Amino acid sequence: MLLEVKDLHVYYGAIHALQGVSFDVKEGEIVTLIGANGAGKSTILRTISGLLRPRSGTVWFKDTNITHTPPEKIVQAGISHVPEGRKIFAPLTVRENLEMGAYLVNDKAEVQRMMERVFRSFPRLKERINQLGGTLSGGEQQMLATGRGIMNKPSLVLLDEPSMGLSPIMVEEIFRIIKEINESGTSILLVEQNAQMALSIAHRAYVLETGNITMSGTAQEIADNPRVKEAYLGV
């Protein structure tokens, strides 16, 4: 098991945001978490990457308990978090943003190799290598955020709403690349509003409702579920 989350309880002050969440991600999988606004999807990702501390429950990564590991050690262990809303470093150039993604990689040649790989997936970033992050378009920023997320060769990438605010064509593009990244051997935990797209590339899926996981199964099973169809797929 690559990632195993067991009975996670997370609070924001008095708000009980996660009420005993358990799920897992296996090596090589794309797993998606779908759920309405405020269900707690981002909270799950933040807890896994160490930005939030759970009240109780555990997070296991490659058979190590990382529940209380600081974020920088979690990054080092191989989990990369692409946060909601892109969070590009505006005054840094595209190149510098990507270098920040490889912050914990000391080998310069390795950084260069990873950057080449990002540019193969996102040729548009290469054209804009010296442009400031803040001046990129929304779609380009999402590309940069995603590219930055794989700069340190993670074994698991946590993607928080990569399609937010993108045009349909750009959404297709981003999802194609996510699939590509997965096929090159990186596991992915994907959080999405766009359930249809997410289910189309994922292997397995979980449905989250107000802090609880209410359904789980293969992406196909979830997509075929009448309740999911009604609530999230709009059919």
Added chain:
Amino acid sequence: MDFLPTVLSLVKIVVVIAYLYGLLWVLGVRVGKKITIGKQSFDISILVNALGALVAFFVVQLALTDFNGFSLLNAFDAGLLYQACTMVMVALGLNLIYGFNGQFSLGQWGFYGIGAYAAADVTYRWTNGDSRGLVVLGSGVVIGMIILVLINKALSNLRRMPVLSSFTLYLIGALFAGFLAVNVGRWVAPFLDPYLGNALGPGPLAEGAALQVVYFLAVVFAGLFAAGISFLFGLPVLSLGSDYFGIATLGFSIVIYTLMVNSDTVLPFPEMKGGRGMIGIPKLTTWAWAFGFMLLVIIIMRNLIRSSTGRTILSVREDEIAARAMGVDVASTKLLAFVAGSLFAGLAGGVYAHYIGFLSPGAFDFLVGFNPLIIIVFGGLGSMTGTIVAAFGWIFFLEGSLRELLGKISTEAPSWRYVLYPLSLLLLMLVRPKGLLNTEWGFLKARLIPLRRTNAQQGGTNHE
């Protein structure tokens, strides 16, 4: 009324800014030729830069030199120059903390004061036949750094210790270092003291070269001392978030001010004379020292900002969450910027104390402490060039031309400059909200030269 002197002093400001431009340009010149000594090859640019800095130094030195009663710059101008140099150091430090790292601090002036009093105490005692100041401060700083590094090593092996617990450990370590240092002083000083002079007759070590060395050590140790205090203070307080941090640092400045006022009663330093002010500090600051220390701070600052650490500092300002998701240790990064900034302030304090020769707590009141803040906002948050130019411009305009001009109107009029400059700040914020200068000049613009260039890097590095 005779306006010629005023016009001249305005010309002086233009000359000063041109001088700064030249200095930064010559420091940043890249020749691109290499010489080979043995097996190593060196870029000769660094020699050109050093030569340029020397020329820049001598130009002013020459202007300050008295030729048969005539000198281009008089003692008053020299004073302005020294003040400007110290202001550059303080303001650059604050810009590092606030402009580059995004932590709003009102404590910079307090660290400046700590540096000033610490350095002054060392040289004051030394010239009065007491070497304890130097020995205690020096050994305290060295022992303290060793202990703090050891504690840090030990703590990094532990998992997420709560901030307050680790702070307590560091505090105990620092107090222990202080205790050791006082005892080292008690043992070592008696061996040195007989060679020192006193107020009645200077000894061989209290004059000439030895005194210069002591001055240098005093300033450096004072800077490190201020940095150490900022480390202890920053550890628990930096985790509060920028707004609370600002308030806490304001409190810090007030505490430091109060301690200065009571330095002879609450603190065991009768020579500081509390609120009456410390007198008899040897005036050792020369243009060479002021320029040298300023250059040192500018070079450290630029190398820090243009290194990968600088990018980390910037990334924390931009977005703490994103920085943390990249694996940046946000708490340590903030601490680093805060400590480095306070180090600059401490150094500046040491230089200031030995220029003015008299320290009064009033000079370190927190209201005066807004000056560096105004300067960095004027020059542009996150602009090193802006800070340097604004510091020089501010001192030469406010303390130079404007004072002179208003002085011609009436004797009270010079106080009006404290009305005029907030107004000009407001005006600037309306016209240029990002500050006067939004670019960097020469040296400050250039990326660090990598020590060993790889082919892959060649294409990407920015020459300018």
